[in-house]
Amino acid sequence: MIDQQMQVSLRGGAPRLPVRPRTGRFLVLAAVFVCAACGLVYELELVALASYLTGDSVTQASVVLSVMVFAMGIGSLLAKRLRSHAAVGFGLIEAALALIGGCSALVLYASFAWMGESRFALVGFSLAIGILIGAEIPLLMTLIQRVDRQDAGGAVADLFAADYVGALVGGLAFPFLLLPALGQLTGALLTGTVNAAAGGALVLWVFRRDLTRRSRWLLIVANVTVIALLAAATVLVDDFERVARRAVYGDQVRVTVQTDVQEVVLTGAGRSSLDLFLDGRLRVSARDEYRYHEALVHPAMNGRHARVLILGGGDGLAAREVLRYPDVRSVTVVELDRGVTRLARTDPALSALNAHAYRDPRLTAVTADAFNWLREASHGGYDVVISDLPDPGITASTKLYSAEFYGLATEALAPGGRLVVHAGPPVVRPRTFWTVETSMRAAGLRTRPYRICGRPSGSAAGPDRTTDAAQGRPDWGFVLARPGVRPPALHLPPRPPKLRFLSEGELARAARYAEGRRLRGQVPSTLVHPRYWEEP
Numbered sequence: 001m002i003d004q005q006m007q008v009s010l011r012g013g014a015p016r017l018p019v020r021p022r023t024g025r026f027l028v029l030a031a032v033f034v035c036a037a038c039g040l041v042y043e044l045e046l047v048a049l050a051s052y053l054t055g056d057s058v059t060q061a062s063v064v065l066s067v068m069v070f071a072m073g074i075g076s077l078l079a080k081r082l083r084s085h086a087a088v089g090f091g092l093i094e095a096a097l098a099l100i101g102g103c104s105a106l107v108l109y110a111s112f113a114w115m116g117e118s119r120f121a122l123v124g125f126s127l128a129i130g131i132l133i134g135a136e137i138p139l140l141m142t143l144i145q146r147v148d149r150q151d152a153g154g155a156v157a158d159l160f161a162a163d164y165v166g167a168l169v170g171g172l173a174f175p176f177l178l179l180p181a182l183g184q185l186t187g188a189l190l191t192g193t194v195n196a197a198a199g200g201a202l203v204l205w206v207f208r209r210d211l212t213r214r215s216r217w218l219l220i221v222a223n224v225t226v227i228a229l230l231a232a233a234t235v236l237v238d239d240f241e242r243v244a245r246r247a248v249y250g251d252q253v254r255v256t257v258q259t260d261v262q263e264v265v266l267t268g269a270g271r272s273s274l275d276l277f278l279d280g281r282l283r284v285s286a287r288d289e290y291r292y293h294e295a296l297v298h299p300a301m302n303g304r305h306a307r308v309l310i311l312g313g314g315d316g317l318a319a320r321e322v323l324r325y326p327d328v329r330s331v332t333v334v335e336l337d338r339g340v341t342r343l344a345r346t347d348p349a350l351s352a353l354n355a356h357a358y359r360d361p362r363l364t365a366v367t368a369d370a371f372n373w374l375r376e377a378s379h380g381g382y383d384v385v386i387s388d389l390p391d392p393g394i395t396a397s398t399k400l401y402s403a404e405f406y407g408l409a410t411e412a413l414a415p416g417g418r419l420v421v422h423a424g425p426p427v428v429r430p431r432t433f434w435t436v437e438t439s440m441r442a443a444g445l446r447t448r449p450y451r452i453c454g455r456p457s458g459s460a461a462g463p464d465r466t467t468d469a470a471q472g473r474p475d476w477g478f479v480l481a482r483p484g485v486r487p488p489a490l491h492l493p494p495r496p497p498k499l500r501f502l503s504e505g506e507l508a509r510a511a512r513y514a515e516g517r518r519l520r521g522q523v524p525s526t527l528v529h530p531r532y533w534e535e536p
Contacts, residue, residue: 017147017206024147024206029162031202032140035094036166037173038195039133042101043068044174045188046129049105050122052184052263052279053112063119064126071130079135086142087207088215093139094199095222097132100125102192102230105184106240112280113244137163143207183258185241189234196226249277255347259339266343271352276315278340278390284315286353288455292476294502295452295510296388297321299480300420302493304383308332309412311370311400313388314340316354322386323360324497331363332382338367371399374408381414387421392432398530401436406443410483418482419445426451426477426514433477434519435531442524445481448490449518450510452476477514 017024043064050060082089104125112118137159144155178187200223208216233240245253245265252273255266265277268286276284297318306329308322314335322331335341344350345358357363366373370389373379387409392401399405401423409419423436426449437447454474482488490511492504525531 018209019206021148025144025158027202027206028140028144028147029158031198032159032162033166033169034198035097035136035195036163037170038101038191038198039097039129039136040167040170041174041178041191042097042104042129042188044171045101045105045184045191046108046122046125048174048179049108049184050118053108053118060122063122067123067126068130068133071127072134075131075134075136076138078131079138082135082139083142085215086139086146087203087210088219090136090139090143091199091203091219092222093132093135094203095196095219095226097129097136098192098196098199099226099229100128100132101195102189103233104129105188106233106237109185109244110240113247146210147206180260185237186234189230189237193227193230193234196223196230199223248280249275254349255343257339257343259337261337261339264337264339264343266347266350268349271349274349274353276350283390284317284353285454288474289317289353291452291454291501292474293317293321294499295450295476296420296422296478297386298492298496298499298502299450299478299490299507300384300386300418301325301496302489302491303418304414304416305493306330307382307414308384308386309379309382310334310386311374311389311409312336313386314344314365315350316341316344316357318386318388319357319360319363320353320355322384323355323357323362325493328362331360332366333363334366334368334370334373336367336369341365341367371405371408374405374412379412382412383414383417385409385412385417385419387419389422391422391424392436392525392532398525398532399527401439401525401532402527402530403439403442403524404527406440406445410443410445413483416482418480418488421479421481423449423477423479425475426517427475430517430519431522432532434522435525437479438522439524439526439531440479440481444483446484446487447479447481448487448511449477449479449514450490450507451514452478452506452510 019027046064047061050064054060079089079093108118108121108125111121140159141155144159174187178191182190200219203211204216204219204223211219245256249265249267252267252269253265254268255264257264262279263277266274267277268274272286274284274286275282298321301322305322305325306327308328308331310318310322310331310333312335313319313333314337316333319331319333322328333341341358344354351358358365370387387400389400390397392398401421406419413419419440421436421440424432426433433449437449440447454476480488480490490507492502492507523531
């Protein structure tokens with residue numbers, strides 16, 4: 001009955017096309033393919049940029065996907081009113097989608113750079129893009145039926161086949177072509193241009209006889225304006241990035257490198273004013289990094305330390321502290337990002353700050369994921385293992401703070417060896433810190449937590465240098481551990497090198513402070529059940 005009614009409707013309003021029906025059907029499906037690819041690129045662009053700006057990729061992906069799918073349903077319902085004007089409606093929707101989707105990354109980054117907050121923009125763009133993508137489907141169903149009469153089931157099958165294949169191509173093009181070749185901002189702008197051109201060309205050529213003169217000029221002006229705006233933004237995007245980068249990092253940006261892993265930014269004119277940012281997060285500040293690295297390294301060196309393993313720490317600063325001990329025979333640094341170790345070797349300010357650690361013949365640098373490196377080969381006999389990794393609140397790092405990871409690290413220890421872990425901020429995010437400590441105990445380690453403050457600085461905020469609002473200074477937590485029945489003693493080595501900050505009294509206060517605020521009842525974090533989350 002439905003098919004009969006559709007056939008009667010089509011006979012009553014025979015399509016007036018400039019091409020044969022099969023050719024028109026092919027062109028409509030080609031447009032579906034291109035628009036689906038562009039739509040998925042917008043979606044992935046929002047997820048990637050939001051994860052880069054905020055850090056919690058699971059949360060950002062969940063927000064984008066759930067809001068966008070919900071909005072697609074709203075868009076499909078709203079598009080029912082446009083079916084009688086399907087051609088012009090589809091053309092205007094594609095123009096709007098190209099403009100909003102193409103500029104989404106630009107506006108998202110701008111809101112982060114100048115307002116310090118991008119979550120509201122993320123939800124707004126996810127909602128708008130989802131509504132427009134959802135509105136495409138009912139209109140495309142109408143258009144494909146106009147160019148080639150077929151049963152509804154066959155039309156749906158053809159439409160969704162082209163849509164899914166386009167989504168596959170867009171999903172693969174984003175990480176393997178657009179992102180490495182063009183970057184996030186230019187890639188989104190180019191995608192919007194392709195989107196506008198495909199939608200406008202389909203309507204203005206294949207369905208031009210269905211358009212009134214006014215509708216035709218409206219579509220021409222809309223598409224030309226959108227493409228011109230996107231082209232102008234593409235030309236100016238480098239200038240925009242420089243201005244936005246200064247808003248985020250200050251006026252003394254010296255080095256900006258987009259590696260295979262992350263964006264690396266160095267600011268400051270010399271070693272005394274150096275700041276190292278990884279994916280927008282301040283990881284190292286020369287004004288107080290010695291407090292962090294002295295607290296991380298030297299308590300673990302109390303005992304035998306001939307062989308030392310550093311997981312992370314590609315900046316060479318933890319290695320600098322280790323290499324100050326003349327009886328250290330070998331140091332292995334396992335760093336995921338080759339670009340960070342390259343800068344640590346070659347940048348004058350950073351290499352001076354790490355005391356040219358990479359020139360020391362005792363040091364061996366390995367480019368690998370720390371978890372896989374520990375798992376894939378038999379690495380053992382280390383007297384000290386130092387875990388200087390990104391904060392556990394960053395989703396990509398959660399496996400490096402799991403009970404399984406600490407089990408692998410324990411196997412790498414020699415008898416009597418010690419493991420020290422940077423465990424996040426115990427004051428600002430106590431649940432995260434004590435979950436790390438609980439996960440280490442679940443791996444059979446006996447632990448000794450302690451907490452150190454950095455120097456007061458209004459610029460020290462970030463997932464790895466989180467500021468304690470009450471004291472206005474960075475909040476750093478560590479856990480020293482070893483296998484056995486008793487936790488390790490928290491002391492400096494008998495004859496430590498001259499230290500700028502750390503002392504026995506400071507360590508005693510650090511341990512008392514942490515134990516006095518112990519948060520009980522935490523559950524270990526595992527690979528299949530990660531327990532870390534962003535805390536207010």
